[in-house]
Amino acid sequence: MVPTSYYILLSAILFTIGVVGVLVRRNAIIVFMSVELMLNSANLAFVAFARAFQTGEAVNAAAMSGQVFVFFVMTVAAAEVAVGLALIVAIFKNKHSIDVDQVHQLKG
């Protein structure tokens, strides 16, 4: 059985890739995808910990809550995608571009 630390490591790598994606890319779609990557890296960590805490066949509240949380995150991600993509479409309609740096009117 693959040790849990591998999963955590993978999750961390994925999260880092997401963060770097958000910070360095200007394409809104890519940024968006990076956000999704971070969310899903978190999901991976949840699931990995859930499996690590699973002992025997009996239903374990601690392990189960990790699994359940993943569903919450997926739901939220889905809603976020809906809102986010709508925003990107609206921005594109205005600017004919999806470069996030084009949208910086709200500066102080």
Next chain:
Amino acid sequence: MHDSSTAFSLSSLVPLIVVFPLLGVILNMLVGKRLGDPWAGIIASLMSGLAFVIAVLQFIGLFLDNFHATTITLAEWIVIGTLKIPWAFQVDTLSVTMMLLVTGVGTLIHVYAIGYMKGDERFHRFFIYLNLFIVMMLFLVGGNNYLMLFLGWEGVGLCSYLLIGFWFDKGANGVGNARAGRKAFVVNRVGDFGFVLALFLIFWTSGSLIFNDSFKYFEEKAKEHATVTAPAPAKAVEAKPAEGHGESEGPTTEQIATAITLLLLVGAAGKSAQIPLFIWLPDAMAGPTPVSALIHAATMVTAGIYMIVRSNVIFHLAPTSQMVVALVGASTAFLAGSIAMGQFDIKRVLAYSTISQLGFMIAAAGMGAYVAAMFHLLTHAFFKALLFLSSGSVIHGVEHGHHALHAHGGGGHDHHDAHAHNAQSDSHAAQASAASPDHHEFDPQDMRNMGGLRKQMNVTFWVYLIGAIALAGVFPFAGFWSKDEILADAWLIGSKQPYGVAVYVLLSVAAFFTAFYMGRQVFMVFFGGERTDAAKHAHESSWVMLTPLVILAVLSVIGGALNLPKFIPGGEALGKWIEHSVEVHAVGFNLTVALISTGVGLFGIFLSYLVYGRSPMMTMTDPLERLGFVFRFLNGKWYVDELYQAIIIRPIEGFATFAAFALDWDLWHDFFHDTIIAGGFRWFSGFLAGFVDKGIVDRFFDGLGGFVRETALNFREFQTGYVRNYALMVLFGVVAVLGYFLFVR
């Protein structure tokens, strides 16, 4: 104080004596204007007459009750601690004498005034004042305590003021009469000030203002004093009586009594027109003539004498005050008598004569001759009221003649008009004396405008003559007996103490003056030829005016019978009567004195005949004017008014000006208010606005605002608008929070 089984019905009626005139006041106030002329006057006279009836009933009651003094208490007035003052009337021989006088003479003058005031626009108001005067005078003489006396005292002062200024729109510059009223009022305040202090002192010493109680205290003190004095050597006496009671060392009873009596004398000098407060009475002649007769000759001005006689117990304790009182009275008699010789205004002569006669009474009261004082008070009330009323009749006649003359010349003055204009006549009193003979306005009171009136005004002439002879003190008229009694008292005192001699001499000279100026007046007014056309056309007054004159003339003739010398059967009636209220020492008839005073009187009349009667003056120049500056001095009234003007009024006005301009305006307003308060305030508000508000508060809040602004400007830099920057910051935040959790905690 005693069972009043027999006299209950009569003495308990005494409150009515005040109620009737008061009813008259109220009635005339309510409906007087509608009743008008002459009904308002008839009501007032009726009420006064009813009061006279009550007074007569009191007189009878006293006879039935063996002259016992009775006190009729109506109600409590003031009760504060030990100070208890009731509304109570004292019915004794002294108060009843005064009640009879006030209501009797008052009623006659009311009747006279109906005729005199005919056609006056304020007819009913005059009678309201007259009735109010009667009310107040009866409070004055009827009360059983000093406060009721004071109430009446102030009340008659008020009426006097109102009546002097009755024609307030007349007189010099249209304010002369009002000024005369004010002068009377203010001068009387000076006297009242002394009187009030005396009242305080009486209460403070004896603990009561009720006559009987405080007199009892003083009598006991006097007895104590006598018992202590008898064995002790004279020097040690002074402090003894006070120590005897265990009181702290204070003034002796005699010293207190002296203080009280001197203060009472100040009060009496104000009301009874004595030196130095007599100056108001001549000016008071600005009032209508009935007022001059009633208030300023017969009744009110005698209040001071009544008050001294009433307070005789206290005066007995203070021989020094008695001497002062006697000397003040005698000097006043002398001074006013001399001034009367130099006056031209018929009423002014009488006014100074009144002052002079009041001086006789005060002197008598001071010498302890209370019967003589009261006797002279009564007879003087008769003949002086008579003289004033007759002079009113003369003025009326001359005024009438003046207008009749004009009616002949220009036409247009009817009978009624003449009466209405009469109003103006009295008002000249205020300015007439100094008027020069060539003044163009006709003065009906100036004796130089008269002469020969004997033919036109026969009745008035005879009654005037009777009054003048009575005043001059010719045997056997009323004035002879009363004046002689005073002179006999002075003679007696003079044989014991030196001041009595001075009093006697002053009074005798005053008696000579009296005879002379009355003779001068009669010769000037009634004898010789008419000096003006007005005098030629003068005619007799109506009978409503003459009837009281005749009654008063009869009283002036027989008034002496009130107190004839002892050797005549029924003599000393007044003395025996007054005796029940006041401690009396009879002097008896003194033939020497009587002969001297008769001689002096006759000599005065003879001299006036030589000057005025033998060769009647036909021009406007008085023969006495040949005396030069002496006459001018007398005519100028010894320049007392001018003296007061210089030493009292001018400094006071100067001080008032100083207070108004220097103190109030310059110092208080300009300096204190403007400079100190307003300036200080301005400086302080400037300090607050500039230094505190602008310097501290504003700078603090400006600084705060600037700081916030600067900070905000710096923080602005963070908000770049680039999403990635925000994300980076979030990252930093997350790293920081995680770092905190991982490494710090």
